Amino acid sequence: MPNALKLLVQHLKEIWKHFGRVQKVNILAGLGVALAIVVGLLVWSGKPDYRLLFTGLALEDSAAIKDKLDEEKIALDLKDSGRAIYVKQKDLYSARLLLAAAGLPRGDSASAGFEIFEEPKFGLTDFAQRINYQRALQGELQRTIGSMRGVESARVMLVIPKEGLLATEEEKKSSASIMLETSGGYALSPGQVNAIVQLVSSSVKNLAPSAVTITDQNGQLLTAPNSGDPDAPFEQANDQLAAKEKIEAQLTRKAQEILDMALGVDNSIVKVNADMNFDKVERRSERYDKQGRVARAETIESESSQTPSGSQGGVTGVRANIPIDNPEAGNTDQGMARTKKENIKSDYLVPTEVQHIVERGGRLQKLSVSVCVAMGAEPRSPVEMDKLKNLVSNAVGLSVDGERPDMIEVVEIPFATVPTGYENWWTQFPFGINKVGQWGIAAIVLLVAFLVMRNVMSNLSIRQEDTGVEVQQLTGESGESNEKNVSVLREEAMTLSPLEEQLQHIASVTQQNPRAVAAWITSVVEG
Numbered sequence: 236m237p238n239a240l241k242l243l244v245q246h247l248k249e250i251w252k253h254f255g256r257v258q259k260v261n262i263l264a265g266l267g268v269a270l271a272i273v274v275g276l277l278v279w280s281g282k283p284d285y286r287l288l289f290t291g292l293a294l295e296d297s298a299a300i301k302d303k304l305d306e307e308k309i310a311l312d313l314k315d316s317g318r319a320i321y322v323k324q325k326d327l328y329s330a331r332l333l334l335a336a337a338g339l340p341r342g343d344s345a346s347a348g349f350e351i352f353e354e355p356k357f358g359l360t361d362f363a364q365r366i367n368y369q370r371a372l373q374g375e376l377q378r379t380i381g382s383m384r385g386v387e388s389a390r391v392m393l394v395i396p397k398e399g400l401l402a403t404e405e406e407k408k409s410s411a412s413i414m415l416e417t418s419g420g421y422a423l424s425p426g427q428v429n430a431i432v433q434l435v436s437s438s439v440k441n442l443a444p445s446a447v448t449i450t451d452q453n454g455q456l457l458t459a460p461n462s463g464d465p466d467a468p469f470e471q472a473n474d475q476l477a478a479k480e481k482i483e484a485q486l487t488r489k490a491q492e493i494l495d496m497a498l499g500v501d502n503s504i505v506k507v508n509a510d511m512n513f514d515k516v517e518r519r520s521e522r523y524d525k526q527g528r529v530a531r532a533e534t535i536e537s538e539s540s541q542t543p544s545g546s547q548g549g550v551t552g553v554r555a556n557i558p559i560d561n562p563e564a565g566n567t568d569q570g571m572a573r574t575k576k577e578n579i580k581s582d583y584l585v586p587t588e589v590q591h592i593v594e595r596g597g598r599l600q601k602l603s604v605s606v607c608v609a610m611g612a613e614p615r616s617p618v619e620m621d622k623l624k625n626l627v628s629n630a631v632g633l634s635v636d637g638e639r640p641d642m643i644e645v646v647e648i649p650f651a652t653v654p655t656g657y658e659n660w661w662t663q664f665p666f667g668i669n670k671v672g673q674w675g676i677a678a679i680v681l682l683v684a685f686l687v688m689r690n691v692m693s694n695l696s697i698r699q700e701d702t703g704v705e706v707q708q709l710t711g712e713s714g715e716s717n718e719k720n721v722s723v724l725r726e727e728a729m730t731l732s733p734l735e736e737q738l739q740h741i742a743s744v745t746q747q748n749p750r751a752v753a754a755w756i757t758s759v760v761e762g
Contacts, residue, residue, distance in 0.1 A: 283323050283324075284324045285323060285324070286321060286327045287320075288300075288320045288321060288331065289319070289340060290315065290318065290320075291319070292318050292320065292340055293388075294318070296339060297313070297317045297318060297320065300340060301320070303339060304333075304334075307330075307333060309322060309330055310322065310323055310326070351370065352371065365395075365397070369393055369395055372393060373391045373392065375438075376389075376435055376438060380413070380415070380431055380435075383427065383431075385417055385422075385427070386416070386417060387416045387417060387418040388415075388416045389413060389415050390413065390414040391411065391435070392411065392412045393411050394409060394411070395439065396408070396409065407441050408442075408446065409439050409440065410442065410447075410448075411436075411439060411442060412447075413435065413447065414449075414450050414451070414452070415449060415450070415451050415452070416452040417451060423457065431447075431449060432444050435447050475513050475597070478513075479511050482509045482599070483507045483509050486602070486630075486631040487506065487507045489630045489631060490505040490604065490606070491505045493630050494606070494608070494623070494626070494627070498608060501609075501650075502609040502650075503607065503608045503609065504607040505607075505627065507602065507603070507604050507605075507631060508603040509601075510601040510602075511597045511598065511600065512597070513597055515593070515595045516593070516594040516595075517591075518591075518592045518593075518594075519589070519590065519592075520589070520590045520592075521588065521589050521590075522587065523585050523586070524585065524586040524588075528585045528586070529583060529584045530583050530584075531582045531584045532581070533581045533582070534579070534580040534582075535577065535579050535580075536578035536579075536580070537577045537578075538577070539573065539574065539575040539576070540573070541573045541574075542573075542574070601639055601641060601642075602631060602633055602639065602641040602642070603641070603642045603643075604628075604633070604641075604644070605643075606624075606627050606643070606645040606646070608623065608648075609647075609650045610650075614647065623645050624643060624645045627643060
């Protein structure tokens with residue numbers, strides 16, 4: 236057995252001697268790469284398998300979880316700047332149960348919900364109870380908002396005023412401020428922002444949606460500024476401009492579509508200008524109908540009185556009524572004056588009509604439409620132009636009864652085009668420009684492939700003048716003595732012209748050093 240090993244080592248040394256410099260470098264590099272792969276596999280297989288325990292944690296929770304796992308001697312690995320914790324696969328489920336028993340992760344400390352009322356707390360004042368209720372409500376809202384897609388964390392601050400008997404409706408209104416932190420630069424859509432506004436406003440008493448303000452971690456306002464008036468949607472200049480542009484774009488699209496169907500694409504241009512009025516107008520009117528009135532109540536007041544009437548003529552007074560000479564002869568049955576007075580009061584129900592009209596938002600005051608159509612081979616007649624004008628007017632809804640001072644102008648002019656001599660010159664070919672490009676690319680690919688193959692074949696071919704050279708000279712390992720032999724061989728090869736003499740010389744060289752010839756043939760085939 237030792238002799239066999241020695242013989243194997245000798246053969247390996249002999250083979251190694253006949254390898255060229257490039258071959259030796261390649262062999263050493265291959266052995267190094269193989270050794271590195273084996274070592275890497277051994278290290279990787281010996282490394283413990285870690286699994287994700289929790290991710291997206293707050294730094295406070297990560298610190299608490301790390302301390303708890305260190306107490307239990309459980310190895311862990313922190314990633315994602317401490318927000319993700321990995322443990323060994325064998326400790327994964329036991330670690331989760333252990334942390335769940337300890338109430339971890341707790342989330343944000345300010346996100347405590349209604350569980351703060353689970354522990355009985357005696358001796359708290361009414362103010363402390365209201366503060367705890369507000370904290371619990373804020374925590375529940377933070378948890379709910381934080382569970383939405385794209386929201387990493389949320390901070391909710393509520394202002395809930397204390398209710399009082401003498402408090403006005405304005406003093407009873409609540410307000411809310413929300414700061415959102417999105418994950419990975421995620422941008423919340425307007426629908427998601429409105430959903431958060433409605434969620435918070437529906438969860439807090441006396442909280443209007445307009446009193447909810449939402450910002451992101453970059454300080455950008457996600458909700459419209461609160462003006463105090465929930466019925467004023469167009470107070471900001473940006474909102475007014477956006478509404479104006481939206482109306483103009485919609486009317487332009489309608490007119491352009493009907494012209495494209497009638498005249499063809501790119502044969503007409505439509506521009507619409509809409510004058511909008513964003514003033515808030517409030518009107519109140521009352522109207523009474525006296526013809527349809529109905530008596531509801533009627534009161535009649537009557538008053539009568541009697542007074543004695545005096546004699547006709549003579550002196551008035553007691554002397555006229557009582558005779559001086561003969562009192563018994565006086566007239567005791569004198570006439571009485573009677574008076575009667577009546578006052579009638581009637582209460583009627585009069586039908587009334589009360590209108591309270593509040594106009595808010597954008598109102599269209601004037602439309603200005605400009606239409607430009609391309610001129611054809613012959614100018615269009617006035618009848619055709621009127622038809623186009625009526626089509627556009629009906630499409631955009633111009634006022635025909637004079638309610639608005641709308642305007643429309645339809646003009647026919649020649650459109651600017653590229654000169655005919657330089658337009659689409661490739662269309663004169665019997666095939667399209669795409670075919671030309673495809674054939675050109677195919678020709679370039681074939682040319683490159685031909686050049687590469689020719690270079691490869693030239694490197695694989697054996698030159699005729701090298702057949703008479705000694706093997707060690709071809710491998711680059713010949714010394715001074717070999718160079719002399721090579722020169723002698725070259726001189727002899729030059730004097731021998733017949734092919735048989737060259738073959739005999741090669742056979743003699745092969746018989747003298749068969750191992751060198753075998754190594755040379757191997758290097759040529761593999762190299």
